[in-house]
Amino acid sequence: METWFQRIFLASCMVVGVNNAPVQAQEVTPDIKQNVINENKLDSENWSLALSGGAISIEDFGNSGLLKAQLTYHITEDWYLGAELAMAKAGLTSFEQLSGAAPLLTDSQREWQFYGAQLGYMLLPGQAYLTENYAYNSGLSVFMGAGNVSFAGDDVFAMQLGSQYRLFITDWFATELTVTDYIFETTILAQTKTSHNLAVSLGFSVYF
Template identity: 55%
Template sequence: MVNWITAGVLASVLILPSTAAFARQDSDSSSRIEPQIDQSEVIPARLDTENFAIALRGGALAIEDFGNSGLAALQLSYHINEDFYISAEYALAKAGLTSYERLSGAAPLLTDDERQWHYYGAELGYVLLPGQVYLGKDYAVNTGWSLFAGAGNVDFAGDTVFAVKFGSQFRLYLTDWLAMDLVVSDYVFETTILAESKTTHNLSMALGLAVYF
């Protein structure tokens, strides 16, 4: 009788560890979570390798003392590298009436030809924040936000004066050769139109397209 009891005890000792190990292994396998995540492939727009770009823009120009007017600008740019570019620009607008002319009903201060506003100059730009804009989950287009500064001449009111220009540009690359940009600028120059010399700030905002070639 004692031998049977001893044999039963030994069998229990041998079986229980293996049973516990099997149960622990089964519990581990059942509690493991395998993630099923599909990786989406984002395809950014590839840019053209050409360094030249020509841009045509239209917008508004606030000529100090003469109100707002339409603005048209043509710009030719050369991209030195991914960060820096230089540009030559020609812009034109037409000044409106001053508040004095509107309120007093006096003779116009300027003729129609003298109200023509022209700017031509050059600038240096730096791409401060290159990036991307995602269109849906599978496609992205490249963007670039840059700052620029330059100088040139303004023909206005029968005179030609030196002007400084600075501002920023946000460019969205639609294809490898076509981009859309938004440009905010300030044209700063001296004027003596109202019988005293003063520095004027002439703010503009223009939207346009640029073609790389």
Template identity: 55%
Template sequence: MVNWIAPGVLASVLLVISSTAVARQNSDSNSRIEPDITQSEVIPARLDTENFAVGLRGGALAIEDFGTSGLAALQLSYHINEDFYISAEYAMAKAGLTSYERLSGAAPLLTDDERQWHYYGAELGYVLLPGQVYLGRDYAINTGWSVFGGAGNVDFAGDTVFAFKFGSQFRLYLTDWAALDLVVTDYVFETTILAENKTTHNLSMALGLAVYF
């Protein structure tokens, strides 16, 4: 009698364990929460792969001691990689009258030709903050904020002097081949126009268009 009781008890225990496991599995399956998440479509940035860009800008230049005048600049850039670029620039403006000339009514210090201001030089730039500007929920424009420094020559007041150039540029990519630029620059050079040797800071702000090719 003991011989058939032991197998019967073992079979009963196994049946209870199996039933408990199945019930637990069914309970877990019924209580599982499936997330309802809609996958958003990611569109990669479409930027031109060309490395050269030519830019034309217009703005204002504050020539120290000579007031503020209009500025025009032409720039050719080569993008070494996504971070660094080098540029060559030519800029021109025309100086106004000094405060002394306005108040004293004396003879002008400079002729019209000598008031022509020209800069030509080169610079190295670094894209510090690449990013995007969002227009609504579905449209984004690529941007880049960079800093730069360089040097060149300034022709002004009948003389040619060495000049340093420092500034920053904010670029807004309108298409894959065109971008809008806002550039702030300080041209630093020495002058002796007012009978003393002094270092001048000549600040400019210009807005322009750059085209990649």
């Protein structure tokens, strides 16, 4: 028969785990606060229309304002194909400014225009954290294309190389910063040479 001493000893073993006796389990509730994240998904539309403005350095003719419009078809998440129209007006050459001689070109001949197509690749897709609570989808792409430049009374074949940084403000609206080099042959100054015309533009695009 168990004595009162044995009963007290066995009860203490159940509580403190003496002599490898089982310890009474206690329920532990972790105090972890979970954050709820709402991820905005981009629209599934494959077309976008962009309008932008900036500046272009027309070789030998100084810097000028630039206006561009672009219609783009997004083939996949990484590849896109675009059609572009860009316009500017060339200034005076250094010779015209210093010599005071008659202008080399008329006003209409100073109109600079490019139209063509380009193929682009999304090189670095990612996100931009503008605040602690908001992140925006972004991407850095590179592109190359070809088309036609109308300038100084001539229409010549031109190539374009460049890169673009795109920041999505909403799922259908984005802002774009683009750097482009328009490359073509010119004979305006009595010798044939390859002309590089660097341009920087900032604009907005709408997806539909």
